[in-house]
Amino acid sequence: MQLTGYNYIAGETSAEGAETFFSVNPRSKETADLPFHNATAAEVARAVEAAEAAFTEIRDYSSEKIADFLDEIAEQIEALGDELLDCADRETGLGLPRLTGERERTTGQFRAFGSFLREGSYLRPIINSEQPGQPSIRQMQFPVGPVAIFAASNFPFAFAVAGGDTASALAAGCPVVVKAHPGHPATSEMFAQAFNAAVAAGGFPAGTFSMLQGNGIDVGQWLVAHDGIEAVGFTGSLRGGRAIYDAAASRPRPVPVYAEMGSVNPVVITGAALAQRADDIAEGLVASITMGTGQFCTNPGLILLQDSPAAQDFIADVTAKMSVAPAGVLLNETIARGLEGTVGRTVANPEISVLTGGEAIADSDYFCFSNTVMQTTAAAIRADDRLQVEHFGPVTLFVVCEDGADLSATVDALEGNLTSTIHAESDELGDIGDLLHQLREKAGRVIWNGFPTGVAVVQAMQHGGPYPATTAPGTTSVGMNAIYRFMRPIAFQNVPDALLPDPLKDANPLGIMRLVDDVYTDGRL
């Protein structure tokens, strides 16, 4: 496949800007030859205006037509072949096994949304028929309009140009303008070519998909500030997400930002769990902390337990395992430097003890950071919110609590997270309920005797949580319900049957489940 280094705007390549950047191989720190062109303000505007024009057509496409398009995208991604895997591996160092699995998840997401659309009830049709003194009111979900998507660095497939945010926005019937992540621009361009092929094959308007390159903050700020954007999906850092959120909130016409900004994912381990399963938990924990070199938003970054000889042994065991684990490849220099900064600030706190790691590895041939285990007290973390910062990499912090009350007070002081985890024994059930309730308030997903990494793409999944994990705790960025971030209900009052959308017509021509006069039915009115 021929790569250009250009932006992809409504089916055309474009490179009007003079600023360029390069792809870097994190395993060798070598810079590739092809320059990638930062989009200009005019290019950003052109992409959004093309999306607005496309929306006037797409907004009336049937669920079936959109589902076919999603399937076509999955096929076009597969048609990129192993070249996609090799390219992403060169740009991210994530390795072929992981990338092979991630590609399957990515195409699976498009196909799952296709099935979801064909079933039809996702439109949530609600009908109240005409009654004496009350008109006929019928509502369903409609796409909101052009959506801006910000790709993440750590999932070059599943949370990037062709990730879940893009899949759910397109499934909703919204054109997308994706800001690619500068960590993997060539991979992004390959996806853009797949999207262009799918747009052409599906007969969709060219403005349905655009992709902008950029290695600074300008492109994203221009994109979010454009009045044509109706909603924003973002996966990345707290700092980046908050900047996008602030930009959208300060627009003359503010729009919602669905930002998933990472998490420290607290793990509580009881004394009984340690007594029964210390070795298994230590092994699982180290695997979870170092998986993908710790570059998961669900990485367990904070481990809370009550002080005891067993707890000290456990911490020593985890520390030993972490210290002998090989230092993994980090995605890029920005993440390596970021770890130096965040870990550096944390270890500068006098209440922090470094048990292993805690610093950069000098003279390394690849981007990396030492596997790091730190320890502090419950009182210290309650006294300083900065100790709850995410260290995006193979880093964790033990919080040693004096007793149950100290633990409980500390859980209450936690900020919002994507997940919270508890390791306990079933004979503790009576005592553990309150703690589980506390952990529930701090996260979008509560895990029992497991580890937070690994997010099943199923209907019941909730990938979200209170700020700073996300800016919209009522929504999810994984699973089918992610579509509702990009839809809104519209009600029709006394509109003649012939003018209603099919899902709301008397005859229910699509045969989908509807709430009619407060009763669920797939029949006609």
Add this chain to the structure above:
Amino acid sequence: MQLTGYNYIAGETSAEGAETFFSVNPRSKETADLPFHNATAAEVARAVEAAEAAFTEIRDYSSEKIADFLDEIAEQIEALGDELLDCADRETGLGLPRLTGERERTTGQFRAFGSFLREGSYLRPIINSEQPGQPSIRQMQFPVGPVAIFAASNFPFAFAVAGGDTASALAAGCPVVVKAHPGHPATSEMFAQAFNAAVAAGGFPAGTFSMLQGNGIDVGQWLVAHDGIEAVGFTGSLRGGRAIYDAAASRPRPVPVYAEMGSVNPVVITGAALAQRADDIAEGLVASITMGTGQFCTNPGLILLQDSPAAQDFIADVTAKMSVAPAGVLLNETIARGLEGTVGRTVANPEISVLTGGEAIADSDYFCFSNTVMQTTAAAIRADDRLQVEHFGPVTLFVVCEDGADLSATVDALEGNLTSTIHAESDELGDIGDLLHQLREKAGRVIWNGFPTGVAVVQAMQHGGPYPATTAPGTTSVGMNAIYRFMRPIAFQNVPDALLPDPLKDANPLGIMRLVDDVYTDGRL
């Protein structure tokens, strides 16, 4: 009933502040004797902290217990008797027939949420059972925590202290801190006493409900800025709503604001509709514009039609009817002054012709403004967004379009609205589809051959719309779905059955409808 003029904080009256204000009768402009005390920053903090404490209990109450509480609130409101109607009439001038109907709607909302909760499926339980390689994941909706509610002036019952925002937040399981509207402080205090009685009767923690008085912006700003508030409901002006939105968005930990900020509610009338039903439409329109002295967020403030002799006759007919209609009582001096400001700025635009009214009524004994009809061109409104401002009162603006293309371009240039309306004939159906699609994008509810005032409280109702109608177009502030503004999904992974909330247990002890492995069922797992 004895009124105090105090704030109601977690069951106790409190009046620590020195600043006071008074209730004013809009029919006589007379000020009542009782001083109402603006809440202080310390009182605001106390109310929020009590709500936070209450939440640690309420969050685990059953739907049944909350439903009983909602019924109890309805009964306590009814127990206030006709004294409530008289009090509200003295403070708002809305008249006993309207207030009697509004009280019924208000108690009806609490009871409707009660039924909604007892049915149980509102919790949206979703279960994916354990499969090879995939853990058990189960999610349902949970309350977000303490909610701040801002009462509106124009519905002293249905959108105020005991309005739909409060009802939906309490139904969700969230404690509420209500900022009362200074236009009807005595009415607000009567409701606070009813809530206190219901809290005591239901055995709910005192912090479940607090009500703060205030006639400036400070109380609201303190309330929204408090870190204990997890979500905000607001009904009122664009200026007020945007200030609250901005305050919440700029918090260190931002939270969602669900602000309903009014609308101009465009009405399109086709030539065929005029030819068939000009008299009926004129009569209905004038009734809708003057109903409640035009003080509805669904008031038809913008009427678009194509130029023709029939259109000129229609405009003249509406103008004549408006000019002879009696000038109604406005709620308060702020609204009267507001109309002088907004209408004054609009008529200062050289593209605006005043057909009747357009100014204050000198030497009136009561708060009022002349019934006002204005006219402009489609080109003028496209050229100046300020002509889309809401004139909150008995005011409408005709937009005369040259032809269909001029009309279509103008509809495309409309801002977001709560409603959009079209009057057309059924033999126009073929031509009208595109216009209907355009109107759909501009509103939360599309009305055919009707008028936007009158909002049925049914499941299919959507009371919302794109900014500036609201800050959250995906949500509604009327109808049962309003509850989801104040809930968020939480997923449980591999949590033992005994520790799961009842709606997620294997046995489905509540017998509610659940989505189990992608199939709806009310059976057990």
